[in-house]
Amino acid sequence: MNDLQGSDQWRTRLGFMLAAMGSAVGLGNIWRFSYVAGENGGATFLLVYLFFVLLIGIPLLLAEFSIGKAGQLDAVGSFRKLAPKTKWYLTGLMGVIGGILILSFYSVVSGWSLFYLYKYITGAYWNEPDGGFGAAFGAWISNSYAPLFWQALFLGVTIFIVMRGIKGGIEKANNFLMPALALLMIIMAVYGLTLDNAMQGVKFLFTPDWGQLSNPQVYIMALGQAFFSLSIGICGMLTYSSYLKEKDRLPAATVGIGLMDTLFAVIAGLMIFPAVFSFGVDPASGPPLVFITLPTIFESMPLGNVVGIVFFILLTMAALSSALSLLELPVAFFNRTLGWSRKVATLVCGVFIFILGIASSLGFGIWSGVTPIGDNGILDSIDYITANIMLPLGGLLIALFVGWYLPKKRAARFSEIESQGLTSVWYFLVKFVIPVLMIVIFLFQLGIIDY
Template sequence: MEKVKREGFSSSLVVFFATLSSAVGLGNIWKFPYIVGQNGGATFILIYLLCVLGVGLPVMLSEFILGRSSKKNVMGAISDVTPRKFFKSVGIFGIIVAFAISCFYTAVAGWVYSYIGKAILGKFRGVDTVQAKEIFDTTTVGPLQPVLWQVVVLIVSSIILIKGVRSGIERVARIGMPILLGLLIACAVRGLFLEGGKDAIGYLFIPSFKDISLVSVVMTALGLAFFKLSLGMGTMMTYASYFPDDNNLLGNAVKVIIGDTIVSLLAGMAIFPSVFTFGGEPGSGPGLLFETIPLIFSKLPGGNVLIIIFFILAGLAATMATISMLEVPIAYLSEERKISRKGAVICTSIVVAVVGLLATLSANPQGLLGQKFIFKMTFFNFFDYISSNILMPIGGLLLAILVGYFMKKERIRHELVEKSGNSVGMMNLYYFILRYITPVLLIIVFLSALNII
């Protein structure tokens, strides 16, 4: 029987859009800009990019090397490097993390979908603070509404994923990322003409060391450099398995990191001028997205249209990030367990929907499962904490050790020098950082995430 050829991305531009769509998510919109502003503005961005060189870039590049050199899913890619059963935990961590994050991320994505509908129906016209809070509570408490919208997110994602790499993931990334960037730029330009535009620029870009410590800033930047880029969960490795052989892995990694940072700053320029104009709180977390933004945008001229545009771009970001996470277990099931792609998509989506009920119904303290069941945490917070603070850093550390100490250097050279066109000196610099600097920094990230240091 003839072996079916494995699908792959068609061009380097598609590779960039696809990997950027995996890195970009809802955190770009409400979390990153706030962290930048609270930790020294432009100074923090510089420190963050330096931390990326020690943590984010080496781990991302390692995932790229593993994925493209093997052309396999996370488990297959790791088995290609070493038969040691211990390192299978890297792949297992990736699959579990992608699954766990999908369980609560699809719940939040469902809220975004719901808000698109509400914005189109004009539900935010003239809302006050109390009404904005009531709308959010109605959306998240449920039980019917949040579960329904989470299922809608999974159906949309499943339809895209069933179509495969070229017709599904690639097409959405190729069309979705330019639309997202265009809408984001339009919102950012609109924001700069508001009264609070100057304050927003100052908040994001003017260096400030008031009430902050350098150690705190570095620790925050170090953690963000790892968590921000969808690392340690197998998404980048899985997407890299679809890369063409002539794609410059290092160049693409650098472009994704820069692009992700630019998207985050554009989001800040789109949101914070309105927040400062109307006296909102820039550090209100997810509440900024679902309560403050509808409240403030509704007060702007043309605000009803702006709210629709804003939540459409948030929905695009959420959908593309969801697709990348679901693809990790789907690729594993279809290639290692020999399940058809359609069957793997349906199986993964159903399990995420069922287990995700725990997260969906516990996201709001007033929800059906809003009580703190596990380690004084709700299921929603537990999924977030265990995946982000424990599994991802451990997975990233094991990945760095796997590539740095167990993968043949000739194979790394083949991917970075012969295929990608980078210099031997650049490869040696990456190899040195990966072996001797990245593991130490990842241990610091792990201990910091657990509040041990």
């Protein structure tokens, strides 16, 4: 196994940070954040979400990074190395499965984004289609074959980059994608705030309805969103940190990633909610929200066609940088623990994920009657199982591993926090606060899961 270690690493620490930010910032910040926040009370949701990011998300991200950096292997291998002859590696295995499941539906939505980009480039969506954007989107996603083509195209690009490895593929791609993304995002946010009704969106996002604080659903959804958005609990961040050089320190990167990701979500909200109110779209309209509201806004604003092109470039780039980390997760496992070549591992995982994703896509068409969880369709159900169950469970296990399995000295050393005081705060959060909070939320969830 030794010959595999150190063979491919991040060229620079900045490259790692950009890649990890790329993993975090994605469809989760724009597409998922806006409809989950819309369905769960807006500002109250945002408040609980921010609380979870600071108290649970960032400390857990550091815990995940420290396992990967100390283990120097993939999700399964790192646990095996740090905890030989135990079952802890199952945490990594759940991550590998979770990564495959998430990318299966993530690539479907990414395909929608790519298709919209195409529609904007050709000018087809510069004017509202007959029956409106809502009907057009509904008709498009209910097709059996066309969305699959765009999903496959998106996965093809992802596969192409991941095949080239860490330094030559993922790092290079993110070095371009992330700065471009940040720039586009800022332009869009400034533009969004100049729209009429912008204040209504700001109000929705920043005026909490305190009564909602007693609604367990808000906590469950905010926790799931925090995990999904920060890419934690699934060992993808663990996998990324395993490619760090010994000398590259962790803690500063962690806080930066947490804050960046949150900033992106808030900016996206500021961009989207004003429009939702301006055009009377229901903020609780679910996964199609951004694909319906945004084109409606773009059409009625000055330079809307340019904005549309820019926006869907942005959304597709954000999706791509996240998809890279989702694919790298199983690829690293098959490559480093099972010994497949990177090329074969990437191709096999990519094709398998595509096939799995067909179900999510057809769930909006011929399989729309299939509702595995409650009245959720296939995509929503896989999303729920991953974001609200597997990711938090993975996060809980990571907290227990670092807080209770590893000796305190070792955990503290792996975290690479320099100050004694901060180390104690971090350790206390990981050992006590996070597990307790999460177990309480799980108990709520089990009590109400059937509604």
